[in-house]
Amino acid sequence: xxxxxxxxxxxxxxxxxxxxxxxxxxxxxxxxxxxxxxxxxxxxxxxxxxxxxxxxxxxxxxxxxxxxxxxxxxxxxxxxxxxxxxxxxxxxxxxxxxxxxxxxxxxxxxxxxxxxxxxxxxxxxxxxxxxxxxxxxxxxxxxxxxxxxxxxxxxxxxxxxxxxxxxxxxxxxxxxxxxxxxxxxxxxxxxxxxxxxxxxxxxxxxxxxxxxxxxxxxxxxxxxxxxxxxxxxxxxxxxxxxxxxxxxxxxxxxxxxxxxxxxxxxxxxxxxxxxxxxxxxxxxxxxx
Amino acid sequence: xxxxxxxxxxxxxxxxxxxxxxxxxxxxxxxxxxxxxxxxxxxxxxxxxxxxxxxxxxxxxxxxxxxxxxxxxxxxxxxxxxxxxxxxxxxxxxxxxxxxxxxxxxxxxxxxxxxxxxxxxxxxxxxxxxxxxxxxxxxxxxxxxxxxxxxx
Numbered sequence: 021x022x023x024x025x026x027x028x029x030x031x032x033x034x035x036x037x038x039x040x041x042x043x044x045x046x047x048x049x050x051x052x053x054x055x056x057x058x059x060x061x062x063x064x065x066x067x068x069x070x071x072x073x074x075x076x077x078x079x080x081x082x083x084x085x086x087x088x089x090x091x092x093x094x095x096x097x098x099x100x101x102x103x104x105x106x107x108x109x110x111x112x113x114x115x116x117x118x119x120x121x122x123x124x125x126x127x128x129x130x131x132x133x134x135x136x137x138x139x140x141x142x143x144x145x146x147x148x149x150x151x152x153x154x155x156x157x158x159x160x161x162x163x164x165x166x167x168x169x170x171x172x173x174x175x176x177x178x179x180x181x182x183x184x185x186x187x188x189x190x191x192x193x194x195x196x197x198x199x200x201x202x203x204x205x206x207x208x209x210x211x212x213x214x215x216x217x218x219x220x221x222x223x224x225x226x227x228x229x230x231x232x233x234x235x236x237x238x239x240x241x242x243x244x245x246x247x248x249x250x251x252x253x254x255x256x257x258x259x260x261x262x263x264x265x266x267x268x269x270x271x272x273x274x275x276x277x278x279x280x281x282x283x284x285x286x287x288x289x290x291x292x293x294x295x296x297x298x299x300x301x302x303x304x305x306x307x308x
Numbered sequence: 309x310x311x312x313x314x315x316x317x318x319x320x321x322x323x324x325x326x327x328x329x330x331x332x333x334x335x336x337x338x339x340x341x342x343x344x345x346x347x348x349x350x351x352x353x354x355x356x357x358x359x360x361x362x363x364x365x366x367x368x369x370x371x372x373x374x375x376x377x378x379x380x381x382x383x384x385x386x387x388x389x390x391x392x393x394x395x396x397x398x399x400x401x402x403x404x405x406x407x408x409x410x411x412x413x414x415x416x417x418x419x420x421x422x423x424x425x426x427x428x429x430x431x432x433x434x435x436x437x438x439x440x441x442x443x444x445x446x447x448x449x450x451x452x453x454x455x456x457x458x459x460x
Contacts, residue, residue: 035320219312
């Protein structure tokens with residue numbers, strides 16, 4: 021897991037869980053010894069290259085976000101296949117990208133090999149550099165296709181690149197082992213808060229007779245001292261005893277006032293409260 | 309409204325120590341609150357308490373970085389002003405875990421604090437306070453704002 025330390029806040033923050041950060045967390049946790057403990061960022065950020073047995077990881081941390089909400093992690097997984105043309109002292113690389121939402125693309129590159137011994141598979145991770153640096157692009161065509169055969173095929177290597185956008189004020193990045201990455205419950209995605217339980221208190225005005233309620237509801241006294249208890253799919257409504265010209269009511273376990281008012285209105289209609297002010301007044305709550 | 313509970317997730321691990329990121333962010337970005345830190349040996353959640361939802365709403369309006377619209381859809385200034393007395397008397401308690409689970413609980417202020425803030429008022433007298441659909445929409449919107457700050 022990446023922990024980000026900023027110049028104007030205490031402690032650390034982490035990236036939101038996305039497909040990109042989940043993959044990054046997995047790579048860090050599975051190859052924790054290969055990563056440094058932390059590194060400080062330069063003015064524009066910093067790049068890191070980690071050679072692993074399974075491939076190469078590029079991590080580019082860029083201080084580009086204007087606001088704290090824009091933190092982002094993008095990934096690209098690429099496979100490099102390599103042929104060693106000893107007579108020409110050349111390496112031919114085939115790079116293939118096959119992102120799920122992209123059209124598979126294949127590129128070819130050549131690289132002059134200056135080694136004194138034959139190029140072998142274990143040399144590949146350290147030889148792969150950024151596109152266009154050591155590699156000469158062959159513009160989508162393999163000009164040495166006749167020479168690239170099974171006998172001089174060296175092997176393939178997986179390259180995973182992470183481009184992490186962080187806020188301008190991020191000054192340091194730490195790598196932390198996370199042992200909960202496989203635990204789905206511990207790794208919920210970002211979700212804005214949603215109402216799960218709202219309780220309302222209000223009054224119903226008018227002369228509501230107990231006989232009317234009992235006749236309609238056919239229910240014994242409810243809990244919490246209520247005279248009647250109404251279970252609905254939207255929540256629970258409780259009606260308390262007659263108090264002068266009104267009755268106290270509570271609506272529990274609702275998720276919005278619209279549904280609570282709907283239920284109150286329906287119950288009032290069922291018990292025939294014809295008084296002009298006989299609806300529940302959630303909108304004019306009396307609070308102690 | 310007696311109590312209103314919302315559930316959300318920051319989608320990231322949280323630093324809940326007293327000198328940690330969440331406490332620091334809360335102090336810097338949001339109005340004064342009381343912060344009860346996470347004590348690893350006993351629990352994995354911290355509690356943050358704001359005594360006035362209205363002050364939170366004012367902070368939200370003043371925040372230049374927020375991506376949320378200043379008010380919920382279809383709300384006018386009058387509806388917002390009508391909600392002010394209720395929001396002033398409503399506090400927010402946020403329980404947040406190290407895994408990012410957040411429980412927001414809006415409810416009446418504690419009676420003692422209410423009495424300290426409004427010493428002239430007889431707190432045994434009933435007071436008319438408007439609570440309406442727009443008030444509830446503001447509360448939902450406010451929870452989203454606090455969540456976006458806490459999760460950043």
